Amino acid sequence: MGDSKSEILQGTLDLMVLQTLEAMGPLHGYGIARRIEQISDDVLQLNQGTIYASLLRLQQRRWITGSWGTSENNRKAKFYSITRTGRRQLATEAENWQRIAGVIGRMLRLAER
Amino acid sequence: MLTRLFVVVSRLRAIFDRRRLDDDFDAEIAAHLSMLVDDNLRRGLSRQAAERAALVQFGGPLQLTERQRASRGLPIVDTTAQDVRYALRSLRRNPAFASVAILTLAIGIAAATAMFTVAHAVLLRPLPFAEPDRLVEISEVNPLKGWTHTVVAPANLADWRARNTVFTDIAGYIGLDDRGASEYRVFLSGAGDTQPLNAIAVMGNLFDVLRTPPLLGRTFTFDETFEGRDRVVVLSHGTWQTIFGGDPAIVGRTIVLSGRSTTVVGVMPPAFFFPNKSVQCWLPIGVKPDVFATMRRPHWMHTVARLRPGMSLAQARDQMTTIATELERIYPETNTKMGVRLEPLHGIMAADARPTVLMLGGAVAILFVIVCANVASLQLGRGLGRAREIAVRRALGAGRARLVRQLLTEGLVLSIAGTAVGVVMALAAPAFLMRVAPDALPLFATPLIDRAVLLFAVVLGLSAPAVFGLMPAITSSDVDRLTLRADTPSRHTTRARELLVAGEVALAVVLIAGSILLARTLFRLQQVDPGFRPDHVVSFKVSLPRARYPQDADQARGFADIERRLGELPRVQAVGGTSALAMRGSTYTSEATLEGRAADDYERELRHKSVTPGYFNTMGIRLLAGRYLTAHDGPKDMVTVVNESLARQYFRGADPVGKRIKFGRPTDTDPWITIIGVVGDEKQDGLNKETQPEAYAAIAASTQNPLTIVVRSSLSTDAVVDAARRTVRAFDKDLAITDIATLTDVIDSSVASERFRAILVGGFAAVALFLAALGIYGVLTYVVSQRWRELGIRLALGAPPPELFAMVVRQGMRPVVAGAVAGVAAAIAVTSLVESLLFGIHAGDPATYVLSAGVLAAIALAACAIPAARAMRVDPLVALHED
Numbered sequence: 001m002g003d004s005k006s007e008i009l010q011g012t013l014d015l016m017v018l019q020t021l022e023a024m025g026p027l028h029g030y031g032i033a034r035r036i037e038q039i040s041d042d043v044l045q046l047n048q049g050t051i052y053a054s055l056l057r058l059q060q061r062r063w064i065t066g067s068w069g070t071s072e073n074n075r076k077a078k079f080y081s082i083t084r085t086g087r088r089q090l091a092t093e094a095e096n097w098q099r100i101a102g103v104i105g106r107m108l109r110l111a112e113r
Numbered sequence: 114m115l116t117r118l119f120v121v122v123s124r125l126r127a128i129f130d131r132r133r134l135d136d137d138f139d140a141e142i143a144a145h146l147s148m149l150v151d152d153n154l155r156r157g158l159s160r161q162a163a164e165r166a167a168l169v170q171f172g173g174p175l176q177l178t179e180r181q182r183a184s185r186g187l188p189i190v191d192t193t194a195q196d197v198r199y200a201l202r203s204l205r206r207n208p209a210f211a212s213v214a215i216l217t218l219a220i221g222i223a224a225a226t227a228m229f230t231v232a233h234a235v236l237l238r239p240l241p242f243a244e245p246d247r248l249v250e251i252s253e254v255n256p257l258k259g260w261t262h263t264v265v266a267p268a269n270l271a272d273w274r275a276r277n278t279v280f281t282d283i284a285g286y287i288g289l290d291d292r293g294a295s296e297y298r299v300f301l302s303g304a305g306d307t308q309p310l311n312a313i314a315v316m317g318n319l320f321d322v323l324r325t326p327p328l329l330g331r332t333f334t335f336d337e338t339f340e341g342r343d344r345v346v347v348l349s350h351g352t353w354q355t356i357f358g359g360d361p362a363i364v365g366r367t368i369v370l371s372g373r374s375t376t377v378v379g380v381m382p383p384a385f386f387f388p389n390k391s392v393q394c395w396l397p398i399g400v401k402p403d404v405f406a407t408m409r410r411p412h413w414m415h416t417v418a419r420l421r422p423g424m425s426l427a428q429a430r431d432q433m434t435t436i437a438t439e440l441e442r443i444y445p446e447t448n449t450k451m452g453v454r455l456e457p458l459h460g461i462m463a464a465d466a467r468p469t470v471l472m473l474g475g476a477v478a479i480l481f482v483i484v485c486a487n488v489a490s491l492q493l494g495r496g497l498g499r500a501r502e503i504a505v506r507r508a509l510g511a512g513r514a515r516l517v518r519q520l521l522t523e524g525l526v527l528s529i530a531g532t533a534v535g536v537v538m539a540l541a542a543p544a545f546l547m548r549v550a551p552d553a554l555p556l557f558a559t560p561l562i563d564r565a566v567l568l569f570a571v572v573l574g575l576s577a578p579a580v581f582g583l584m585p586a587i588t589s590s591d592v593d594r595l596t597l598r599a600d601t602p603s604r605h606t607t608r609a610r611e612l613l614v615a616g617e618v619a620l621a622v623v624l625i626a627g628s629i630l631l632a633r634t635l636f637r638l639q640q641v642d643p644g645f646r647p648d649h650v651v652s653f654k655v656s657l658p659r660a661r662y663p664q665d666a667d668q669a670r671g672f673a674d675i676e677r678r679l680g681e682l683p684r685v686q687a688v689g690g691t692s693a694l695a696m697r698g699s700t701y702t703s704e705a706t707l708e709g710r711a712a713d714d715y716e717r718e719l720r721h722k723s724v725t726p727g728y729f730n731t732m733g734i735r736l737l738a739g740r741y742l743t744a745h746d747g748p749k750d751m752v753t754v755v756n757e758s759l760a761r762q763y764f765r766g767a768d769p770v771g772k773r774i775k776f777g778r779p780t781d782t783d784p785w786i787t788i789i790g791v792v793g794d795e796k797q798d799g800l801n802k803e804t805q806p807e808a809y810a811a812i813a814a815s816t817q818n819p820l821t822i823v824v825r826s827s828l829s830t831d832a833v834v835d836a837a838r839r840t841v842r843a844f845d846k847d848l849a850i851t852d853i854a855t856l857t858d859v860i861d862s863s864v865a866s867e868r869f870r871a872i873l874v875g876g877f878a879a880v881a882l883f884l885a886a887l888g889i890y891g892v893l894t895y896v897v898s899q900r901w902r903e904l905g906i907r908l909a910l911g912a913p914p915p916e917l918f919a920m921v922v923r924q925g926m927r928p929v930v931a932g933a934v935a936g937v938a939a940a941i942a943v944t945s946l947v948e949s950l951l952f953g954i955h956a957g958d959p960a961t962y963v964l965s966a967g968v969l970a971a972i973a974l975a976a977c978a979i980p981a982a983r984a985m986r987v988d989p990l991v992a993l994h995e996d
Contacts, residue, residue, distance in 0.1 A: 029141060048172065052181060062119045075148065
């Protein structure tokens with residue numbers, strides 16, 4: 001396992017995808033994958049294919065929808081966009097995440113002392 | 114919550130939309146990869162390197178697609194659908210196997226379902242009353258009279274009602290014969306021909322005990338039990354519909370029943386019957402109130418009682434026994450040793466049929482196991498090609514459990530098809546059962562294909578693959594993974610099939626032995642001399658309404674006139690009448706005292722019937738001593754004819770003619786009656802029952818109504834019935850004749866249960882035998898095909914063909930012999946359970962077992978002979994050139 005790259009926690013990928021779509025608007029799978037890699041400064045190790053498992057999960061829950069369109073380079077691609085319930089979910093998840101991150105951070109700080 | 118629902122919906126949708134979703138996903142991945150490649154190209158990589166890098170960045174697209182499919186739909190549905198499709202394809206490729214297996218299963222399921230309709234109708238379906246399991250029948254028992262289950266005396270019933278605290282109420286009713294059929298007829302006149310209706314006469318509280326409200330009007334009040342208030346009738350729904358055309362104003366209408374105007378007070382709902390479906394209307398018994406105060410000697414009422422809430426049957430038995438003991442103390446004259454017996458109503462109604470139903474259920478279960486064994490053997494026998502295919506799938510990584518599941522799915526597909534065909538076959542069951550067994554099933558039980566029956570068939574069909582499919586599935590998935598050599602001649606499979614054959618043979622022997630015992634029982638019964646000549650005699654009942662024939666003398670004259678008119682018809686040889694036809698019980702019973710015996714020496718139970726002078730002659734009952742009754746023997750003559758059993762039991766060999774007898778105890782004041790003749794015994798309750806002592810009175814001396822008329826004639830039955838109907842109408846246009854039956858029919862219907870059992874078990878045994886033969890044939894054909902080369906070599910080396918024939922037959926008969934031995938042992942154990950259903954033969958009868966094994970061996974040999982003959986015809990050259 002590379003020391004500078006981290007595996008993505010189960011479930012966090014979904015959150016990242018939702019946040020990406022919220023921030024960037026409708027995007028295809030490749031675009032989402034690239035965006036996550038860029039944001040993480042290539043810290044996260046991502047098989048781009050795994051993004052599709054996440055996209056399927058989110059679609060099944062109706063947090064995102066997909067439809068075919070044309071990419072910037074004139075390629076046919078499937079574009080995903082976040083739904084209203086998806087936005088609501090993102091808000092809750094983000095808040096959850098902040099709280100847990102806060103707790104973990106505090107615990108780690110305590111352990112350092 | 115909603116989210117979870119969305120997921121399920123989406124997964125379900127995916128199952129039906131797989132092709133489009135697959136294409137969609139493939140396109141998406143392709144687009145993604147090409148974008149990756151474009152980027153890599155832009156970064157200056159060569160096309161080849163760009164493409165390779167793209168694949169690495171993306172991950173394996175194939176695995177991804179697989180994973181996507183799995184999480185998109187419901188994997189279990191997907192693989193099952195796959196298995197089903199695969200099974201259908203594989204069955205289509207083997208139509209012979211598929212059709213034999215499906216047909217075999219269908220026969221098994223049809224037979225089991227048909228039997229279940231019977232069991233359901235007789236034992237399981239609740240009676241159509243509120244809380245039917247709280248209803249109890251009370252009967253009287255008396256060891257002195259040999260009573261184990263007898264109708265009750267009205268005064269005892271009245272005392273029980275007054276003293277008990279365990280029942281909400283006890284009701285009584287009359288008018289049933291021994292088989293539970295209504296024998297009470299009322300005659301509806303007024304419009305067109307007089308119409309007989311089956312009725313029972315009830316106490317006013319009967320419907321309250323049953324707790325069934327009427328559909329229209331009301332039921333009876335308790336007061337209406339008694340004479341004077343009893344001109345009311347409650348109709349069954351069927352009677353209202355068919356006879357009164359569903360007249361909406363029926364309640365309150367006055368109709369004429371047996372010459373008396375009677376008011377219809379109510380109509381019962383369609384599902385209601387009591388005590389069985391033959392009853393068309395209910396009338397009050399119409400007795401004088403003092404009957405319930407004083408009548409303690411004659412026993413004639415059936416009862417039904419409802420347990421109070423919270424009261425158990427055991428508590429009720431306790432209290433009723435105590436009450437019976439009290440009554441015994443108060444009324445020693447009549448009630449000495451008189452006990453009570455309480456049984457659940459449904460149980461007692463089904464009691465006669467219960468052993469039959471259980472036995473047939475057992476037989477059909479055996480048949481079903483044979484069916485499953487056969488299908489299992491067939492599946493194993495698909496052998497070679499199958500094993501190779503399984504080995505390949507195994508090698509490609511299919512797990513054993515997955516293979517077993519797939520093979521079981523195939524079994525399930527077979528079974529579903531078999532169930533569908535079987536249920537269609539079973540739809541004919543009720544009609545078939547009613548034809549072979551109109552008199553074998555209790556009247557309240559009508560076999561019906563209803564939801565419970567269908568559910569049974571489906572559950573049976575769905576669970577069958579577990580029985581017949583598991584063993585072949587496990588055996589055939591057991592291939593050597595390293596060498597993939599499942600296609601070498603598999604001793605394993607052959608051994609398994611031989612074991613199945615042995616099992617089938619053993620079970621078939623049990624069924625064959627059972628059917629032989631039952632067939633011989635029927636045969637023995639039919640050999641029994643009924644004591645009369647049944648050929649060419651037609652019987653029917655005539656009832657003279659009290660309203661128009663009020664005195665005994667009027668009735669006696671009426672019957673005499675009818676008898677004379679019938680006797681004058683052309684080609685009528687003889688005419689007679691009786692109050693109780695042979696095979697149909699007796700009219701009543703009494704105690705009896707012989708002149709000259711000690712004061713405490715009397716007979717407890719003597720049967721009585723009244724006959725016209727022509728009866729003995731018409732029936733062909735032999736005169737053994739003295740003379741028959743004649744038209745001159747009237748009420749004042751005090752004479753009787755007795756049967757042979759009475760002469761033997763009461764007089765112990767002495768000649769009874771001229772002796773005197775009185776129908777009561779020594780102290781009773783009954784008159785002395787002179788015995789003027791002894792006649793041969795006629796069977797009273799059935800061919801398998803010993804004839805009991807019976808005294809015949811002249812109809813003029815002891816008038817009974819209705820009378821069963823017997824006519825001996827060389828005319829056809831229809832012609833006799835026609836002429837009789839016209840003659841009776843000519844005598845009185847308001848009379849109808851009922852209960853028409855030839856004496857041959859009467860005897861036949863008395864052995865209906867035996868015939869029913871023999872036919873059904875015989876049918877099961879025949880099917881079992883056929884299936885066992887099929888199993889033997891299948892295995893041996895398989896073995897011969899496997900040893901084709903070996904047989905060829907033997908022939909080439911000079912083995913004489915007959916020797917090969919014998920060799921193959923020996924191999925085929927090995928499991929048969931083992932199975933037959935086990936089968937005989939099992940049959941001896943099992944058939945002893947049905948000893949009570951046999952007559953004139955014992956369950957242990959050795960000839961039966963020898964015969965069963967012999968029949969089976971003969972059929973088995975025939976089944977072996979075909980493949981063995983093929984073995985003789987192996988052409989060595991062809992056999993050796995194969996491969």
